[in-house]
Amino acid sequence: MTICPLCNGLRAFHFFCPRCQTEMEDQGKVTDYFDDYSPYMEIDVMKQVDGYPMTRRNHECVHLFSCPYCQNEEVRFIKE
Numbered sequence: 001m002t003i004c005p006l007c008n009g010l011r012a013f014h015f016f017c018p019r020c021q022t023e024m025e026d027q028g029k030v031t032d033y034f035d036d037y038s039p040y041m042e043i044d045v046m047k048q049v050d051g052y053p054m055t056r057r058n059h060e061c062v063h064l065f066s067c068p069y070c071q072n073e074e075v076r077f078i079k080e
């Protein structure tokens, strides 16, 4: 079983907002996020997640980052 370093707090991941260069905050795994909120999410966003068929095969954990400054949201693949 693979372990995501971010989910398990093994490693900090610093990612900066491409729009304003503010350090973005890890919102956790996208999959967890959608388990909780999927009934309320927009279809476009769900499609976006479904558009990543490689992640399971590559053992990558998909994290959602949000910028506290400009509310930009970015999805990043974390190698497990």
Ligand SMILES: [Zn+2]
Pocket: 004, 005, 006, 007, 008, 029, 061, 062, 063, 078
């Ligand atoms: Zn993770």
Ligand SMILES: [Zn+2]
Pocket: 017, 018, 019, 020, 021, 022, 067, 068, 069, 070, 071, 072
């Ligand atoms: Zn930003």
